[in-house]
Amino acid sequence: MVTILRTVHWTVLPHAGDPITLLQAAVEQTDFSVTSSTPTSIVIDVPRAMMKNRWAATITGMLSPHDGSTDIEWTIDGLGNKHYEHMVTIAEGMPEGSLDDHGIPEAVSKIALKVFGRKEIRHLANVLDRGEFVSAIGVGNLGGKMGIVALTDRRLLFLEKSIGSENLVEFSLASIGALSLGKKMGGETLTITHSGTTATITTLGHGQGDGIARKFRELKAQPAAERPAAAPAADPIAQIERLAELRDKGILSEDEFQGQKTQLLSGL
Template structure:
């Protein structure tokens, strides 16, 4: 039986010297194990667990230091459909604020996502590209499936709720011709016109569809400042605030904080 490989991008808001011990400590909290680790890669073994309905897998991370932190490109190789869930499990063991959060907590704070838990929200981060930011979020139904609806600076995506399914539908902002809001007894609806066809997302909570539609219009009206080949760079002030939080928690030393702060300020 052929294995499946999934790739995921993480950005630590600290240097590799700080990020790797945090990552190793997070793995120790699971039943996974670190097979090898160096300055440029880390390999994690996920054992077969019949009681958890989990196949064995190998997770390989390619580590790249950046001016503001550490990028890790993960490749999860294994059978079954829990590839993303393996990384969610590891992320659960990391201190809050260790990773670039793609703006997800801020977007979630503006709406009620009562049927979603912490793992489902962390799962969303795993399918986002490096630097991609979520501007609005909701819970709705598409093709009789319930999932997270998220508008980023690059696309509108629908991610089925179940970690088991990993079903993803997305529409690039450039392909969306129009987005209209409707209201029914069961909640708000969004009709997305794209490439000559239409998709309808229903049962969105009060204000969720409206928030997504409003932010979509803002993004479409904003002049393009980058090309598809240029990743979005996180706001330096936002990153400094996150680094300050890591310093306050003892994750970063004062010297590391000041060094990375200076690098961020130099970019402004």
């Protein structure tokens, strides 16, 4: 089985306290362990757990200040398909309100998400970019799979319900030509016209499709200059340089460094 490398972005808010202290306390509530930490980095070991159907993984967090907050760029390196679930586990140990919630709680409060629980909502936060804001949310079916439908200020996302699946479908706002609302016996539908093709999300709850469609029209009506810019993609070379610093400090072994370096370069 090939190891998988995933990246997750967190923002620790200014009032929360020292991020490293908060993270260490959160990890202590799990069966994970902090193997090393500095003011700007932390490495977390996720042990193999056969009873939990979990492979071992190494989670590396690089911290940097940003507008009074602290941005954390996480790299999760391991086998299996529980990379995001590892991050949900850590997030559950963080104090309430210490992390940027991307507007998710407010969006959820406007509808009934009975199908989903706390972990799935936290899972959504792990696939968002720094500063990305959720405007509307719902639960629907795409391609025979149930998932969270979220409209952000940058894209429309469909995140499959199962955390283990890590299946994400996304449409950038710029690529969506139209978002059409419909109604069927099973609920509301959204038909997305993008790049010359269409995709339809079905079985949305009452008012969920309408809320997403209305927010989409509002966002598209904004002048281009007023729309939030998409977060820049993580620079693989910069990531390799930061990983090299961790290796030089003895935080990562040479084999761990070379393995993560190879995966980052393969994406260029």
